[in-house]
Amino acid sequence: MARRGQPQNARGRRGGGAPAPDRRRGGARKREDVMSVLSDAVREVQTALGRGRVTPATRTKFQATALLLRNERARIRAAEISDSRRAERLKRLDDLATSLAKNAVRDAGLLALLGEDAVVSDDARALERDMLRRAGVESAPVEEAPPPEDAPAAPAKPGVVPQSVVSRQMSNPFLAPDFSAARPSAARPSRxxxxxxxxxxxxxxxxxGTGASTSMTLxxxxxxxxxxxxxxxxxxxxxxxxxxxxxxxxxxxxxxxxxxxxxxxxxxxxxxxxxxxxxxxxxxxxxxxxxxxxxxxxxxxxxxxxxxxxxxxxxxxxxxxxxxxxxxxxxxxxxxxxxxxxxxxxxxxxxxxxxxxxxxxxxxxxxxxxxxxxxxxxxxxxxxxxxxxxxxxxxxxxxxxxxxxxxxxxxxxxxxxxxxxxxxxxxxxxxxxxxxxxxxxxxxxxAADIPPRRIADLPVELDGPTGRSIRAAERDLAQRMVRRYSDALAARGSGPVEGIDHDLVRRVATWEQKDAAGSPNGDNVFSMMRRIGRAKAALAADYAAQLARSAGKVVFFAKHIDVMDEAEETFTKQGVRFSSIRGDQTSTARQRNIDAFVEDPDVSVAVCSLTAAGVGINLQVASNIVLAELPWTAAEQTQAIDRSHRIGQSEPVTAWRILAAQTIDARIAGLIDDKAGLAAQALDGSDEEVGSSADAQHGALVALLTEALS
Structure with a gap:
């Protein structure tokens, strides 16, 4: 199988040489949650320190574990979850941190690694990313450490001035900026x-409304x-x-x-x-x-x-x-x-x-x-x-x-x-x-010369124990929301209500959505979509392989690491060469993989992360796109499709959405389709009213609860 960060080696795909090793050895590797990974790491550090000698590998694991503990604690404190749930998870993290610190007392060098100003080694950061991958979390690209989208501004890291910039400043005084001609920006007095x-x-x-100007006069x-x-x-x-x-x-x-x-x-x-x-x-x-x-x-x-x-x-x-x-x-x-x-x-x-x-x-x-x-x-x-x-x-x-x-x-x-x-x-x-x-x-x-695009849905049946388990989890989720709805009605004490209180339905969906965002465990809209993605992975990859053989290059999009892993394993078994574009690659590795897909006729599929490859790259050599997992918004879906539907494309583009029939997956697809993007409404002169963007998570929960109440 192709190594992450490199296009798949052609050797062994045409019968010559040994096949690439299967890095999971027996199937998709089990993904554990962050808390389980942290618990295992703390135990491993304790075992290593119990041997009496602190090796460089032990120091690296100690620092990576401490870093992940610190980051997870900050995430839990900022999460929108109930106070009791937050307190329970913080206690577990504090217990792990205390255990780690007690072991650090044995070595002064380890204690120094716990300081806020401690220099984090590249090996420790790499190990932290690996731990996140084992927890099924898509880590940021190697050079990136972006804050959460809603995170407040944090103190800036110590500034640097590259030597080349210093040389520029000293080489020629005429290169110095001229501060004398700035334009005024303050508004003058007006009515x-x-x-x-x-x-x-x-x-x-x-x-x-219709007819409103969409662009300045050019x-x-x-x-x-x-x-x-x-x-x-x-x-x-x-x-x-x-x-x-x-x-x-x-x-x-x-x-x-x-x-x-x-x-x-x-x-x-x-x-x-x-x-x-x-x-x-x-x-x-x-x-x-x-x-x-x-x-x-x-x-x-x-x-x-x-x-x-x-x-x-x-x-x-x-x-x-x-x-x-x-x-x-x-x-x-x-x-x-x-x-x-x-x-x-x-x-x-x-x-x-x-x-x-x-x-x-x-x-x-x-x-x-x-x-x-x-x-x-x-x-x-x-x-x-x-x-x-x-x-x-x-x-x-x-x-x-x-x-x-x-x-x-x-x-x-x-x-x-x-x-x-x-x-x-x-x-x-x-x-x-x-x-x-x-x-x-x-x-x-x-750009009339850019061929049209279309979205085609391919429903798949999730049979066997996996499909039954997913549908049972969806029913349990619906019943849990029904109980919350009933409890809220009873708490009002205002007597029976005729029909469905749709305002309360929306509030119950919001409560469920917040609980799901704050907890990676349990059956909620996030965990179910991930389970559905894993269940569809091999089916979606098999369809992409068929497309690649019959119609040429294919771009395969997924949200989660394990879905990408499962798809790549399927391609490997079928002898389909692929290039992997993920969030944990350096810019150089990512560009090398993009070039392999674009330039090498034998690389048939680009396996792409929606997060890492959904913007800013050109894959117009492919006219077929497989969306193995749905994004949450129409804007994200459009961005992914437009990696191929752009200037330079000579063929009509088709995006094949693989949907799990009779599950929440199909509901979310419908919600994405029902809502036009905000840009189309606000900038393209649509008559539709603009409010918030299509919240597929909330909309799916509302639909699920409404159907259960009916």
């Missing part, structure tokens, strides 16, 4: 100064030839022409696959916005360097890895991933950038998170010392959860601050002559925001 405006601005997008393309002798599509050339005419802030929300990276690089070239800072997810860092070489070949591009020891301080384009931004934010703020691009800008939607605060702080810093900097937010899905996801992006672009519109937007709003109390304010205000730089194009409108 709207006393009005609360951010709420009405958001509502103007919620209520946008000039006709002046040229479609890029510096690298590449041909631009007309919609790409239009945005570059807008930058050439002096426009400098863009929310580029084109649908995935329409070449946003190329547009951003050429807009920077046209605007002479160098040096340019590009902040990206780790998974697309290497791809940005490649694209820069293709579209702006005269501009040197460099990427920041780790502490930045390998970067070129004299480069025109500096690419950094969100997860290492904290240690470089100091010198980046003083570098003198004349432009900044944020890729997958929906990553900054939570303004309280550390990565969002770093991005917003750098944007403010650049605007404070650069006259008319180029600021671009790129995302095909600007709205994931709520219309308020817009706020962080608008703040990054300098259109608003935390409380109000800034000067340029306030001036245009004032020029309408309207206030939020006037009937026409909503439409006029929305247009004011759009004209500041929202650019949204759909494939169907601007």
């Amino acid at each position: 709207l100064s006393g009005w609360e405006l951010l709420g009405p601005l958001l509502r103007s997008f919620e209520r946008a 000039p006709g393309p002046s040229s479609r030839r890029a510096p690298g002798r590449q041909e631009l599509m007309p919609h790409q050339a239009q945005l570059v022409a807008a930058a050439a005419e002096g426009h400098r802030t863009f929310l580029l929300a084109d649908e995935p696959g329409l070449g946003k990276t190329a547009q951003a690089l050429l807009a920077a070239e046209t605007a002479k916005a160098f040096p340019l800072l590009v902040v990206v997810p780790n998974v697309v860092k290497t791809n940005w360097l490649r694209e820069a070489g293709l579209w702006t070949p005269r501009r040197k591009a460099t990427a920041i890895h780790g502490n930045g020891d390998s970067i070129d301080g004299f480069a025109d384009i500096v690419v950094v991933n969100y997860e290492v931004l904290d240690r470089h934010v100091g010198w980046l703020g003083e570098f003198g950038f004349r432009g900044m691009v944020v890729d997958e800008a929906h990553f900054i939607k939570n303004k309280g998170s550390q990565r969002s605060q770093h991005v917003l702080g750098l944007s403010e810093r650049i605007r404070s010392f650069t006259a008319n900097p180029l600021l671009m937010a790129l995302t095909g899905t600007p709205l994931i959860n709520d219309i308020e996801d817009f706020l962080a992006i608008w703040e990054f672009l300098g259109w608003i601050d935390d409380k109000k519109p800034l000067a340029e937007l306030m001036d245009t709003l004032t020029a309408t002559g309207l206030t939020p109390a006037d009937a026409g304010f909503s439409a006029a205000a929305r247009q004011c925001v759009v004209d500041l730089g929202i650019v949204r194009r759909r494939k169907v409108d601007v």
Whole structure:
């Protein structure tokens, strides 16, 4: 079987040489929860220390265990679970930590490893990731350690200044940033100064109807030839022409696959916005360097890895991933950038998170010392959860601050002559925001040469003990919610209720959802979807193998490690070569596997993590996609499909969803289909009302309880 991080070796797949070893030896390895893995690790450390000699391996295991204990404790404290459940789990963790600390007393070196300022070795971090994998948790990529999406900003790690940057600063005084020409951002006094405006601005997008403008007015393309002798599509050339005419802030929300990276690089070239800072997810860092070489070949591009020891301080384009931004934010703020691009800008939607605060702080810093900097937010899905996801992006672009519109937007709003109390304010205000730089194009409108796509559902029957167990667990879940519903009705003491109290149904579903999020154990919506995924894995992989033999390359998406493992084992048994794209790979390994799938005709399947490969990679050599597990939102599903349905695709794209019939799996598929994406509603002029995004988890629980009550 192919090793994770490397494309499968062709040797042994055509009869020559020995077959690759099965790393699970007898089937899919059992996945334990984090608490069980921690208990085993503490016992192993105790046994090793009982032998009387502290080896380097023991020190590594001790530090990895302590690190995982600390992180798990922080996760439990922040989880939305009942106080009794939190107290019970924290007690178990404290008991394990106490046992570990008592053993550390035997060796002063081990005690030092428990300090908050202790240096964590690479081996310890690697072992911690392995422990998480054994617990069935998808660990972050090697260079990443992202905080939870809703985590508050944490103190930044000690800043570093790469030697190459120091050399740049000392080599030529004329490279020093010019702080003298910053544009004013404070709003001037206006007749709207006393009005609360951010709420009405958001509502103007919620209520946008058919015919509302979806994009700022763009000039006709002046040229479609890029510096690298590449041909631009007309919609790409239009945005570059807008930058050439002096426009400098863009929310580029084109649908995935329409070449946003190329547009951003050429807009920077046209605007002479160098040096340019590009902040990206780790998974697309290497791809940005490649694209820069293709579209702006005269501009040197460099990427920041780790502490930045390998970067070129004299480069025109500096690419950094969100997860290492904290240690470089100091010198980046003083570098003198004349432009900044944020890729997958929906990553900054939570303004309280550390990565969002770093991005917003750098944007403010650049605007404070650069006259008319180029600021671009790129995302095909600007709205994931709520219309308020817009706020962080608008703040990054300098259109608003935390409380109000800034000067340029306030001036245009004032020029309408309207206030939020006037009937026409909503439409006029929305247009004011759009004209500041929202650019949204759909494939169907601007890329007619991209073939169509469709989603096809393939129901599968889960037979035998596994299927019966899953259906029984679903019934138990429904009955548990029925009891909660009945208890809540009884607690009201208001007498019998005719029919179903749908408001209470939604609240019971919310309670169940919160309990499930706080506990990895027991039968809940998360554990059932994971069990269903495992039960479908071999069936989905078998179908993907058939597609690969009959129709060419296939992209196989799954959410969980064990589902990917099971699929890869199936491919190995059937002699199908595959490439694995996961979250625990380095950028180099990930790109090597992408290249193997794209360039090697014998590599038939790309086995992809929805988390690690759902954004920012190009897999248009495949026109068939197998979704072995469903994502939770329509936006995630679209992102995955658009890895293949993009510029360069020559065949119609089909996404095959493998659904477990007569289970909650099919309900979630229906809920995803019933809800249009927020971007389509708020930006594409839909008549549908925009609220929260399609919450498939909550919707499935509501449907399950409603059916049980009926």
